[in-house]
Amino acid sequence: MCGTLLSCWEDVAAITQQLEHLEGLHLSNNRLRVPSEVSPLCRSFCSLRTLALNNCDLTWTQILECAPMWPQLEVLSLEENNITELRRPEGVLQSLKNLNVSSNPLEQNTVLSIAALPRLEELNLSKTGLSDIRFDDAAPGSQTDMFAALKTLRLDYNKITEWCVVNELGKLRSLVIFTCRGNRLLSSDGNPRTANQMLIAKLGKLELLNNGQIAPDDRKGAECDYMKMFGLEWLEAGGGSEPSREFIIKHPRYPSLVQKYGAPDEGLLKKWVPLALKNQLLKITFVFPDHPDRKPIEKKLPDSMKVQKVKGLLNRLLKVPPSDLKLTYTTLKKMGIEYEIDIDLKTLSHYAIEDGDQVQVRWS
Incomplete structure (x- = not known):
């Protein structure tokens, strides 16, 4: 129906009555007049679960006026409308799981008006001008009761520049998928990789960030x-x-x-220094505690060298498979303490290894 120009919901109802159990409807780029009475039209849309009303010049008030027609609605897309102010849906949209209000000039202080939607799992607020959000019902480090079911949040291309906003998002109890591309969230070293690490660290339940899977080793690192x-x-x-x-x-x-x-x-x-600083050559001594007959080996390696590459070097020197190698290191500043080197894709600088430190090499 996306290719049909329509002006009122009565026309839509007349068409849908010919289609039994209609579950999805795409009415983008139409200009729909709000009906004076919605109850006679409810039967036509009682099975509707997915509705796209993109670029229809609608306000949120008009959406709420029409919402009683869609008691089973689960997915609602409202991109590029005339929505500036959100209001709490009273007795409507209670089945909604996915709401897209991207590319609307929202007043950000009204976003929390939809926080009580009980089944809302995915919310797209991209390109809405959002710069701040606060969950004042919860103290720092605790969880908010708002957006209790929300698993996916998209905030791409907004005006978010402060890490305190990310701290607030950390209060969401169910958030596992988050996108925030096109915002100016910067780390102190200006490195985008560091900024991503901070997002992962601050949002402890995330499984996907900007559509990239977060592996256990990535989270630990x-x-x-x-x-x-x-x-x-x-x-x-x-x-x-x-x-x-x-x-x-x-x-x-x-x-x-x-x-x-x-x-x-x-x-x-x-x-410790940030990863973004220029590479340094480190003089490292490899020792073999379980093989005292082997002499220590001294090498100069860049601090940006990954543990995986170090194991590859040791494989060539020792003829031991990299997967069998277990590495720890000791530093002159803390004699007697061995620190694990346990993530192959991390660099020597990640472990704060310094010039003159010893790396203990063991294998089974």
Whole structure:
């Protein structure tokens, strides 16, 4: 029906009555007049589950006036309409699972008006001018009761520049898919990879970010980097005893990360630098604790070298399969403590390995 020009819902109803159990309807690029009485039309749309009304010059008020016609509606697309202000749907749209209001000039302080929709799982707010959102019913680090079923949120090409907005999104209890391309969320080092790591670390339940799968190793690496990045600030704010309220507001997930991985080592924090800094050659000594007959091997390696490549080098030197190699390292600043090197796709700088450190090499 997308190729038919229509002006009123009565015309739509007349056509749909010829189609039993109609579940999907695409009425984009039409100019539909709101009916004065919707109840006579309800029968025509009682089975409707998917409705697209893109570029129909409709307001949210008009949508709510028509909504009693669609008691079973689950998917509603309203791209490029005249929607500026959202209002709470009272007794309508209660079956809605997927709502797309992208490319509408929304007043951002009205977005929470739809937060009580009980079954809403996917919300697209891209290109709406959004710069802020607040869930004031929940303290930093806790979960909001708003958008309780929301699993997917799309905020692409908005005006989000502050990490406090991401902290607020961390309060959503069910969020697992998030897209935010085209916003200016910058890390202190200006590296987009670092910004992505911060998003993963701040949103602890995410499974997909910008349509990319988050593997367990990616999450662990992002969270460990985040802990190192703000570890000194954490120490200065009170550390493990009781971080200041100001620190918790800025980094609400930090205490749970400390609980997950343990408190960051103060000595390592002071020598950690962002991945974006220029490569340095590190003098590293490889030692073999289980094979004392083997002499230590000294190499100069770039700090950007991945653990996978290091294992490849050791494979050529030792003739041991890379998958059998287990690596740890020790630093002169913390004698007697071995730190695991356990993610093949991370770099030496990720582990804060410094010039002069020793890497212990073991294999089964």
